[in-house]
Amino acid sequence: MDVRLVGPGGAGKSTIGALLADRLGLAFLDLDRHLAGRIGDIGEYIERHGYHVYARENVETYCSMQRGYMHLGVIAFSSGFMTYPRDIHPEYSRVCQHIAGHPNTFVLLPSLNRDACVAETVRRQIARPFGRSAAKEEAVIRTRFEIYMAVPARKIESMRPPAEVVDEIVAALALDKRPTRL
Numbered sequence: 379m380d381v382r383l384v385g386p387g388g389a390g391k392s393t394i395g396a397l398l399a400d401r402l403g404l405a406f407l408d409l410d411r412h413l414a415g416r417i418g419d420i421g422e423y424i425e426r427h428g429y430h431v432y433a434r435e436n437v438e439t440y441c442s443m444q445r446g447y448m449h450l451g452v453i454a455f456s457s458g459f460m461t462y463p464r465d466i467h468p469e470y471s472r473v474c475q476h477i478a479g480h481p482n483t484f485v486l487l488p489s490l491n492r493d494a495c496v497a498e499t500v501r502r503q504i505a506r507p508f509g510r511s512a513a514k515e516e517a518v519i520r521t522r523f524e525i526y527m528a529v530p531a532r533k534i535e536s537m538r539p540p541a542e543v544v545d546e547i548v549a550a551l552a553l554d555k556r557p558t559r560l
Contacts, residue, residue: 379404380450381551382477385486385526386495386519387457388502390536390543394486395454397544402551405451409459413439430466433458437467444473461525483531484547490533492523498537 381398383391392408399406410420413436417423424432436456443450460478464471477483488498496519503515527533532550536543 379551380480380482381452381547382455382480382483382531383453383486384455384460384477384483384529384531385457385536386499386522387515388499388506389457389486389488390540391454391457391486393540394536394543394547395452397540398547399452401544401548402452406454407443407450407452408454409436409440409443409456410454412443413456430463433462433466437462437470437473440473441467441469458522460529461522478529478531480531482551483529484550485526485529485531485533486536486543487523487526487533488537489535490527492520494537495523496520 379402381395381402381404383395383398385391392410395408396406398404414420416439417432417435420432423435436459440455440459455477460474462470464474467473487495488502489495496516499519500512500515503510503519504512534543534546
């Protein structure tokens with residue numbers, strides 16, 4: 379079984395992903411960590427090469443992981459993964475369609491209310507050691523919120539205890555596995 383977690387930075391993808399993988403007995407893959415293993419510090423890489431090159435490398439990292447494994451387990455995608463320009467990588471459109479259309483893809487957002495989501499995302503992101511300003515974080519999430527809401531996958535509000543979020547995802551996975559009636 380594969381489970382895909384997408385959403386903005388600070389939505390809880392890594393925390394929820396690790397707990398979910400443990401609960402389901404699956405491997406946990408954090409795309410940011412995997413990418414950092416290939417390129418080093420992500421922030422420094424972006425400064426040196428630019429965001430466009432980083433995004434292309436991020437997609438390539440996922441594609442190479444996907445080619446190397448039959449099942450990846452629980453995957454936490456990088457915060458902007460579903461928001462890149464469609465021409466960022468030759469496989470990107472196909473990959474996005476596959477992720478968005480997969481029955482075990484979940485979009486994690488602190489809240490489905492845009493203003494609450496923005497406020498909580500900014501709060502969480504500026505607490506991290508990235509050195510970004512609140513204004514920059516707010517601009518990023520305001521731009522990306524509609525993109526995440528448009529992903530045709532189940533939306534999960536993550537502004538609550540992680541165990542509750544994991545319970546909701548596990549319940550959704552169980553519902554999707556029920557046999558259909560004719």
